[in-house]
Amino acid sequence: xxxxxxxxxxxxxxxxxxxxxxxxxxxxxxxxxxxxxxxxxxxxxxxxxxxxxxxxxxxxxxxxxxxxxxxxxxxxxxxxxxxxxxxxxxxxxxxxxxxxxxxxxxxxxxxxxxxxxxxxxxxxxxxxxxxxxxxxxxxxxxxxxxxxxxxxxxxxxxxxxxxxxxxxxxxxxxxxxxxxxxxxxxxxxxxxxxxxxxxxxxxx
Amino acid sequence: xxxxxxxxxxxxxxxxxxxxxxxxxxxxxxxxxxxxxxxxxxxxxxxxxxxxxxxxxxxxxxxxxxxxxxxxxxxxxxxxxxxxxxxxxxxxxxxxxxxxxxxxxxxxxxxxxxxxxxxxxxxxxxxxxxxxxxxxxxxxxxxxxxxxxxxxxxxxxxxxxxxxxxxxxxxxxxxxxxxxxxxxxxxxxxxxxxxxxxxxxxxxxxxxxxxxxxxxxxxxxxxxxxxxxxxxxxxxxxxxxxxxxxxxxxxxxxxxxxxxxxxxxxxxxxxxxxxxxxxxxxxxxxxxxxxxxxxxxxxxxxxxxxxxxxxxxxxxxxxxxxxxxxxxxxxxxxxxxxxxxxxxxxxxxxxxxxxxxxxxxxxxxxxxxxxxxxxxxxxxxxxxxxxxxxxxxxxxxxxxxxxxxxxxxxxxxxxxxxxxxxxxxxxxxxxxxxxxxxxxxxxxxxxxxxxxxxxxxxxxxxxxxxxxxxxxxxxxxxxxxxxxxxxxxxxxxxxxxxxxxxxxxxxxxxxxxxxxxxxxxxxxxxxxxxxxxxxxx
Numbered sequence: 156x157x158x159x160x161x162x163x164x165x166x167x168x169x170x171x172x173x174x175x176x177x178x179x180x181x182x183x184x185x186x187x188x189x190x191x192x193x194x195x196x197x198x199x200x201x202x203x204x205x206x207x208x209x210x211x212x213x214x215x216x217x218x219x220x221x222x223x224x225x226x227x228x229x230x231x232x233x234x235x236x237x238x239x240x241x242x243x244x245x246x247x248x249x250x251x252x253x254x255x256x257x258x259x260x261x262x263x264x265x266x267x268x269x270x271x272x273x274x275x276x277x278x279x280x281x282x283x284x285x286x287x288x289x290x291x292x293x294x295x296x297x298x299x300x301x302x303x304x305x306x307x308x309x310x311x312x313x314x315x316x317x318x319x320x321x322x323x324x325x326x327x328x329x330x331x332x333x334x335x336x337x338x339x340x341x342x343x344x345x346x347x348x349x350x351x352x353x354x355x356x357x358x359x
Numbered sequence: 360x361x362x363x364x365x366x367x368x369x370x371x372x373x374x375x376x377x378x379x380x381x382x383x384x385x386x387x388x389x390x391x392x393x394x395x396x397x398x399x400x401x402x403x404x405x406x407x408x409x410x411x412x413x414x415x416x417x418x419x420x421x422x423x424x425x426x427x428x429x430x431x432x433x434x435x436x437x438x439x440x441x442x443x444x445x446x447x448x449x450x451x452x453x454x455x456x457x458x459x460x461x462x463x464x465x466x467x468x469x470x471x472x473x474x475x476x477x478x479x480x481x482x483x484x485x486x487x488x489x490x491x492x493x494x495x496x497x498x499x500x501x502x503x504x505x506x507x508x509x510x511x512x513x514x515x516x517x518x519x520x521x522x523x524x525x526x527x528x529x530x531x532x533x534x535x536x537x538x539x540x541x542x543x544x545x546x547x548x549x550x551x552x553x554x555x556x557x558x559x560x561x562x563x564x565x566x567x568x569x570x571x572x573x574x575x576x577x578x579x580x581x582x583x584x585x586x587x588x589x590x591x592x593x594x595x596x597x598x599x600x601x602x603x604x605x606x607x608x609x610x611x612x613x614x615x616x617x618x619x620x621x622x623x624x625x626x627x628x629x630x631x632x633x634x635x636x637x638x639x640x641x642x643x644x645x646x647x648x649x650x651x652x653x654x655x656x657x658x659x660x661x662x663x664x665x666x667x668x669x670x671x672x673x674x675x676x677x678x679x680x681x682x683x684x685x686x687x688x689x690x691x692x693x694x695x696x697x698x699x700x701x702x703x704x705x706x707x708x709x710x711x712x713x714x715x716x717x718x719x720x721x722x723x724x725x726x727x728x729x730x731x732x733x734x735x736x737x738x739x740x741x742x743x744x745x746x747x748x749x750x751x752x753x754x755x756x757x758x759x760x761x762x763x764x765x766x767x768x769x770x771x772x773x774x775x776x777x778x779x780x781x782x783x784x785x786x787x788x789x790x791x792x793x794x795x796x797x798x799x800x801x802x803x804x805x806x807x808x809x810x811x812x813x814x815x816x817x818x819x820x821x822x823x824x825x826x827x828x829x830x831x832x833x834x835x836x837x838x839x840x841x842x843x844x845x846x847x848x849x850x851x852x853x854x855x856x857x858x859x860x861x862x863x864x865x866x867x868x869x870x871x872x873x874x875x876x877x878x879x880x881x882x883x884x885x886x887x888x889x890x891x892x893x894x895x896x
């Protein structure tokens with residue numbers, strides 16, 4: 156082993172378990188892909204700023220994320236959830252957009268164009284680092300199922316007004332995922348989000 | 360060899376080798392591709408492991424104190440320490456390890472107490488308070504389901520709050536925590552004696568993931584009657600089957616990727632159902648048994664499955680304990696139903712079989728998802744454990760016709776009635792319409808009083824096994840009727856089927872502080888179906 160490859164193998168050692176896990180989820184797109192590369196599709200979505208983004212590569216890979224579903228014309232749960240998540244964003248401060256990212260996917264992509272979502276985000280006081288996302292209905296539906304925002308009872312599942320009112324929080328680099336009701340105290344959700352970090356100092 | 364006729368007599372011939380649940384999901388169900396069928400495994404290819412008994416240590420370094428010592432996680436001071444000065448000490452390390460679920464599968468990364476799944480079995484005794492030092496030695500760089508922060512709950516323990524493994528009392532890898540188990544009778548009443556307890560991680564929002572990863576073990580409590588000695592000369596001793604003939608069995612369903620890696624789906628908020636049935640950590644094992652009586656302590660460790668067990672030979676069980684508590688009298692039952700965290704102690708007498716006979720412990724209860732049992736009883740069901748009758752052995756054990764009387768239910772002690780409605784709200788799980796909030800005290804019963812709690816399932820098709828910490832309860836009524844005979848017992852987990860309403864009598868004795876009540880479908884629990892209550896002076 157040359158000095159260079161020896162060095163390289165040391166540098167890569169922390170990722171060894173990540174690599175070994177890729178098999179579990181089947182094909183992966185690149186050698187540096189994370190543990191959920193084979194699980195989450197890389198479908199192209201549009202942000203409320205009308206930018207195209209690839210779901211896995213741009214939004215998920217290696218990131219700490221907070222994800223929920225909503226739609227702009229929802230008059231039931233969504234406005235309260237969004238208002239609560241605005242408080243979460245405030246609580247996490249400048250970490251949102253730096254190493255923690257918030258995503259709200261629309262359940263009604265036919266209605267919720269990027270412009271509609273931009274208006275929705277602005278009217279709720281959403282700050283940078285939190286993206287509202289729309290896309291092809293079939294892609295959104297795939298993501299909804301992959302992310303677990305489903306009800307096993309098909310009748311309940313079809314009723315969008317009773318959609319799943321939870322936020323998913325996780326860290327793809329650690330393949331660590333959990334969820335809590337979106338109306339949980341905002342300060343609690345912010346605290347939960349920080350559980351997703353790799354501890355820097357385990358004694359802290 | 361068994362003759363074909365003998366095999367038919369024993370009811371063995373009709374079992375398919377592969378469990379029918381491995382079939383493709385029905386078309387109208389969610390087909391989340393993270394829950395595909397596990398790879399095939401040959402049934403009854405490996406022997407049932409029996410967990411080692413936890414060994415005490417002469418002392419802990421640094422010695423345990425009422426207040427946290429150096430290296431210990433933050434906690435409240437041990438209450439009533441001097442009333443229950445610890446006599447025995449245990450040093451337990453939560454560690455990552457490699458584990459074989461089945462010879463046809465590769466080794467898997469598990470988390471175990473002392474690095475084994477299930478963890479070592481504690482043998483504790485009344486009158487001998489102990490301290491267990493739980494070290495969190497889990498890897499901080501862990502990738503995959505599970506979070507390396509833990510809080511260990513002794514399930515069914517009459518335990519001071521600061522040692523109870525409250526869900527929010529989790530701590531990081533690198534620290535330890537001393538749990539003080541007084542092993543004392545609730546209210547000093549011998550009719551409150553506990554027997555089959557278990558311990559598991561209770562980390563808030565991650566209990567399913569961490570316990571599924573392996574942080575589960577048994578804790579057995581003995582006294583001078585249930586003494587763990589079938590040769591006991593004490594005339595009061597029950598002399599139930601003991602030693603190698605007293606076997607704890609923990610049932611945990613699992614799922615594996617096509618490469619044989621242990622799989623958990625964190626993107627499922629309703630409940631996670633495995634298609635492989637492990638007993639004591641091994642898929643569909645066999646156990647060589649002698650022609651005599653055995654005591655089996657059945658535990659459903661979840662995360663979300665209900666079971667209904669019976670014997671393939673048609674022989675009934677003698678049910679001696681419900682949720683670890685010896686019944687007033689043994690009951691003869693054809694089957695035993697368990698929700699997550701329920702325990703049933705049963706006596707099986709193999710003396711009527713011949714050497715060479717085989718019979719099976721079978722699960723008949725159909726369940727497809729976290730909703731609960733479908734209501735269908737499978738015929739013949741899934742054989743989970745095979746008993747191979749292979750020898751004779753002396754049997755000095757007995758099953759007394761009278762076991763432990765129940766404590767009186769004195770309704771004049773009841774100071775109030777509280778109703779707890781278990782429901783769902785847009786994918787989250789609720790109690791009285793609210794999500795779990797660790798800072799919100801939803802009830803503050805006064806020490807020394809009794810209350811009636813009405814536990815109600817708010818409907819839909821869900822089943823919820825509801826667990827109350829610290830104190831056991833007795834069922835006053837189930838849907839307005841007296842409880843069935845097997846539920847005339849002290850209990851700590853009650854199954855609420857759809858629309859069920861169960862009224863229970865509960866007291867609050869001996870210890871103060873915060874405790875949770877929650878659904879023990881671990882996925883419901885992790886998604887907020889829990890509330891905090893505090894015992895106050």
